[in-house]
Amino acid sequence: xxxxxxxxxxxxxxxxxxxxxxxxxxxxxxxxxxxxxxxxxxxxxxxxxxxxxxxxxxxxxxxxxxxxxxxxxxxxxxxxxxxxxxxxxxxxxxxxxxxxxxxxxxxxxxxxxxxxxxxxxxxxxxxxxxxxxxxxxxxxxxxxxxxxxxxxxxxxxxxxxxxxxxxxxxxxxxxxxxxxxxxxxxxxxxxxxxxxxxxxxxxxxxxxxxxxxxxxxxxxxxxxxxxxxxxxxxxxxxxxxxxxxxxxxxxxxxxxxxxxxxxxxxxxx
Amino acid sequence: xxxxxxxxxxxxxxxxxxxxxxxxxxxxxxxxxxxxxxxxxxxxxxxxxxxxxxxxxxxxxxxxxxxxxxxxxxxxxxxxxxxxxxxxxxxxxxxxxxxxxxxxxxxxxxxxxxxxxxxxxxxxxxxxxxxxxxxxxxxxxxxxxxxxxxxxxxxxxxxxxxxxxxxxxxxxxxxxxxxxxxxxxxxxxxxxxxxxxxxxxxxxxxxxxxxxxxxxxxxxxxxxxxxxxxxxxxxxxxxxxxxxxxxxxxxxxxxxxxxxxxxxxxxxxxxxxxxxxxxxxxxxxxxxxxxxxxxxxxxxxxxxxxxxxxxxxxxxxxx
Numbered sequence: 001x002x003x004x005x006x007x008x009x010x011x012x013x014x015x016x017x018x019x020x021x022x023x024x025x026x027x028x029x030x031x032x033x034x035x036x037x038x039x040x041x042x043x044x045x046x047x048x049x050x051x052x053x054x055x056x057x058x059x060x061x062x063x064x065x066x067x068x069x070x071x072x073x074x075x076x077x078x079x080x081x082x083x084x085x086x087x088x089x090x091x092x093x094x095x096x097x098x099x100x101x102x103x104x105x106x107x108x109x110x111x112x113x114x115x116x117x118x119x120x121x122x123x124x125x126x127x128x129x130x131x132x133x134x135x136x137x138x139x140x141x142x143x144x145x146x147x148x149x150x151x152x153x154x155x156x157x158x159x160x161x162x163x164x165x166x167x168x169x170x171x172x173x174x175x176x177x178x179x180x181x182x183x184x185x186x187x188x189x190x191x192x193x194x195x196x197x198x199x200x201x202x203x204x205x206x207x208x209x210x211x212x213x214x215x216x217x218x219x220x221x222x223x224x225x226x227x228x229x230x231x232x233x234x235x236x237x238x239x240x241x242x243x244x245x246x247x248x249x250x251x252x253x254x255x256x257x258x259x260x261x262x263x264x265x266x267x268x269x
Numbered sequence: 270x271x272x273x274x275x276x277x278x279x280x281x282x283x284x285x286x287x288x289x290x291x292x293x294x295x296x297x298x299x300x301x302x303x304x305x306x307x308x309x310x311x312x313x314x315x316x317x318x319x320x321x322x323x324x325x326x327x328x329x330x331x332x333x334x335x336x337x338x339x340x341x342x343x344x345x346x347x348x349x350x351x352x353x354x355x356x357x358x359x360x361x362x363x364x365x366x367x368x369x370x371x372x373x374x375x376x377x378x379x380x381x382x383x384x385x386x387x388x389x390x391x392x393x394x395x396x397x398x399x400x401x402x403x404x405x406x407x408x409x410x411x412x413x414x415x416x417x418x419x420x421x422x423x424x425x426x427x428x429x430x431x432x433x434x435x436x437x438x439x440x441x442x443x444x445x446x447x448x449x450x451x452x453x454x455x456x457x458x459x460x461x462x463x464x465x466x467x468x469x470x471x472x473x474x475x476x477x478x479x480x481x482x483x484x485x486x487x488x489x490x491x492x493x494x495x496x497x498x499x500x501x502x503x504x505x506x507x508x509x510x511x512x513x514x515x516x517x518x519x520x521x522x523x524x525x526x527x528x529x530x531x532x533x534x535x536x537x538x539x540x541x542x543x544x545x546x547x548x549x550x551x552x553x554x555x556x557x558x559x560x561x562x563x564x565x566x567x568x569x570x571x572x573x574x575x576x577x578x579x580x581x582x583x584x585x586x587x588x
Contacts, residue, residue, distance in 0.1 A: 119567060211417060216549070234534070241431070252415050255417070259415060
């Protein structure tokens with residue numbers, strides 16, 4: 001059943017695409033090039049207000065904030081993508097197997113998933129970090145593990161729904177092997193639903209990552225990160241509010257862009 | 270009644286599993302506690318003595334049960350990080366007891382704000398046929414939800430602290446000294462936690478009400494002559510509130526997590542800051558207890574929501 005207006009381009013998609021497009025572009029560019037060095041300090045340019053020379057101003061060491069935001073954005077985007085890739089693939093695998101076969105394993109996996117889902121994700125990530133130690137890889141691993149259950153749930157329910165579909169029954173009759181049914185016949189049909197949760201997952205990963213670096217238990221220097229910048233900037237709110245606003249608004253920009261984009265996709269489906 | 274017993278058993282089982290998990294997790298990590306307390310220059314005898322004192326020489330099963338038994342009797346263990354005086358380590362119970370009121374008041378205040386603002390807002394939003402208001406609220410709530418809590422905290426500090434000067438950032442007063450001043454300061458962190466949740470709850474309530482307004486009983490109510498007010502508040506709101514109650518329950522769990530971050534932003538000496546500093550200093554007895562405590566709060570809230578849900582909607586218990 002198609003709702004009216006589905007399949008059409010909508011304003012959520014436009015706004016979301018523009019916002020995420022700019023953010024991704026700056027983030028990817030930031031991997032290779034920034035307008036100024038992110039570490040070069042300059043005593044004469046401390047706390048310069050935003051101007052044409054430094055469009056986001058400079059920080060307490062006279063470093064260009066825009067360049068540092070670009071670097072932080074690339075870290076955030078790289079970590080976010082890796083976290084989503086990790087948790088989504090694990091979620092697909094677990095969700096497919098439990099949804100299609102059911103049984104005791106399904107029961108156990110669902111209990112664990114329920115328990116983890118009810119739990120605040122940042123708290124779980126903190127606990128994992130305290131076990132693994134901090135640093136870039138461990139942040140990815142911790143967040144990756146924390147977000148698996150949210151995917152398992154969606155994939156599983158889609159597999160249960162399609163398991164009994166007619167075309168799957170036919171495929172089984174024709175003697176198609178189980179692996180092929182799972183990943184060639186069912187999997188492509190769940191992507192429309194899955195995409196939306198990947199987008200939301202990306203947002204959650206970005207929020208969790210920046211929250212953790214804000215708390216000082218995420219990415220460690222010299223890796224740039226928006227959360228760390230915010231916590232550094234907080235002390236200078238009085239005389240250099242732009243220092244805090246720049247990384248903060250960047251996070252808001254990315255998150256808002258992705259949620260508008262996923263809303264657009266959801267309305268299209 | 271059967272249902273409650275079943276739920277209660279699940280609650281106990283989950284707590285048991287989490288306690289085993291939390292305990293085991295901190296046993297397998299590398300790093301020697303004794304060295305981190307005494308430093309690297311302590312004599313082997315002193316190290317051995319401390320190890321014996323902390324019970325680190327016993328097998329893990331014995332240690333789990335002595336720890337868990339202690340927790341049940343109210344002895345939560347001792348912190349590695351803080352000391353009471355020169356030769357005594359700080360009991361975790363005292364440490365937490367001192368900081369718990371801050372977090373509880375913060376969470377409570379945030380919850381009050383959420384309920385008081387989001388429900389009228391949601392109702393108003395659902396009732397208004399005004400397209401402009403509709404669009405404006407849609408944009409504002411969407412944007413609010415995209416702001417991470419720590420940045421919202423900084424924005425609140427900037428707006429109310431630096432620009433409007435309604436409070437002085439960092440001027441926290443202990444609840445023991447001046448309770449009024451304490452609450453006055455707490456309003457701003459509570460606001461930072463509450464704002465995104467207000468946006469979410471208002472959206473959720475509005476959607477729930479719009480769905481209910483299309484139901485058959487609404488037409489029936491109108492046709493038997495009920496006023497619009499009565500239909501809205503007596504019928505629609507009552508039914509629309511049911512999913513919102515579950516939603517609010519989930520939000521309590523998120524407030525607990527949100528307060529960890531916001532306490533850091535506003536420099537509040539609560540549970541969240543204790544957790545962060547304990548993680549950073551590898552003070553595992555404290556981390557274990559805090560995990561257990563937060564799990565308990567979360568599970569218990571879900572348990573209450575389950576019960577409340579049955580009270581509000583009698584149809585469920587018949588199934």
